[in-house]
Amino acid sequence: MRVYYSSASPFAAKVRMAAEYCDLEIESVAVDTAAEPADLIAANPLGKIPALVLDDGTALYDSRAICDYFDKATGGQLLPATLDAWTKVKLIEATADGIGDALILSLYEERYRPADKRHQPWVDMQMRKADRGLAALETLLADLPEDLTTADFALAGLLGWMSFRFKGKLEAERPALASWLAAFPERFPAFAELGPRPA
Ligand SMILES: N[C@@H](CCC(=O)N[C@@H](CS)C(=O)NCC(=O)O)C(=O)O
Structure with a gap:
C-alpha cells in the first residue's frame, strides 16, 4: 500500500x-x-x-x-464493536476532523488569497467553528475508550498540528486538550516519528 x-x-x-x-x-x-x-x-x-x-x-x-x-x-483494530461505543468514537473523530477543516480553510485564506481579496468575517466564522469544536472535544474526551481508536489518531493529528500552526492556543484556551496531547506519546511512542511536524 x-x-x-x-x-x-x-x-x-x-x-x-x-x-x-x-x-x-x-x-x-x-x-x-x-x-x-x-x-x-x-x-x-x-x-x-x-x-x-x-x-x-x-x-x-x-x-x-x-x-x-x-x-x-484488520478485523476491527481501530473501532469499538458495540454500537454505543462506536457512535461515541465516530463523533469525536468527526469533531476533530471538522475542526481541522475549519482551521485549514482559515489558513488557506491567508496562503492562497491576495491580501486585498481576503474576507475577515469568513475567517472569523471558521475560527468560531473551530473554537466551538474544541470546547466540545474537551467534554467528549471522557467518552474515549481505553484502547486507541481512529478518534485518538484524529485527535493526535489535529492537536499535534495545532501545537505548531496555532502555537500556545491549546495551553491558553483548552488545557485538557493540551494535557491529552502531552500524554499521547507515552501511549503511542511512534507519534514522535509519525505525528505532524512543520514541512
Ligand atoms: N476530509 C479530508 C481532508 C483532507 C485535507 O483537507 N487535506 C489537506 C492537507 S491537511 C489538503 O490536501 N489540502 C490541499 C487542498 O485542499 O487542495 C480527510 O479527512 O482526509
Whole structure:
C-alpha cells in the first residue's frame, strides 16, 4: 500500500499513525498538494492528502474512509464493536476532523488569497467553528475508550498540528486538550516519528 502525505498534514498523520497501530506496512510518498502532482491526482481527483493506493491499484481517500478500511482489513483494530461505543468514537473523530477543516480553510485564506481579496468575517466564522469544536472535544474526551481508536489518531493529528500552526492556543484556551496531547506519546511512542511536524 502507498499513502500520499505531507509531514505537516493532520489528516495524513492520522492515517499513518493508524496504519502503524494496525501493523500495516505502507509506503509513504511525500507530495506538495499545491503543485497538483500527477500521481496524487491519479489517486485522488480532489488533489487532497491523505490518499491511499492499495496493492491492487485501488485508490481510497479521505482520512475517515482510509481508517475505516484499515479497521475492516484488520478485523476491527481501530473501532469499538458495540454500537454505543462506536457512535461515541465516530463523533469525536468527526469533531476533530471538522475542526481541522475549519482551521485549514482559515489558513488557506491567508496562503492562497491576495491580501486585498481576503474576507475577515469568513475567517472569523471558521475560527468560531473551530473554537466551538474544541470546547466540545474537551467534554467528549471522557467518552474515549481505553484502547486507541481512529478518534485518538484524529485527535493526535489535529492537536499535534495545532501545537505548531496555532502555537500556545491549546495551553491558553483548552488545557485538557493540551494535557491529552502531552500524554499521547507515552501511549503511542511512534507519534514522535509519525505525528505532524512543520514541512
Ligand atoms: N476530509 C479530508 C481532508 C483532507 C485535507 O483537507 N487535506 C489537506 C492537507 S491537511 C489538503 O490536501 N489540502 C490541499 C487542498 O485542499 O487542495 C480527510 O479527512 O482526509
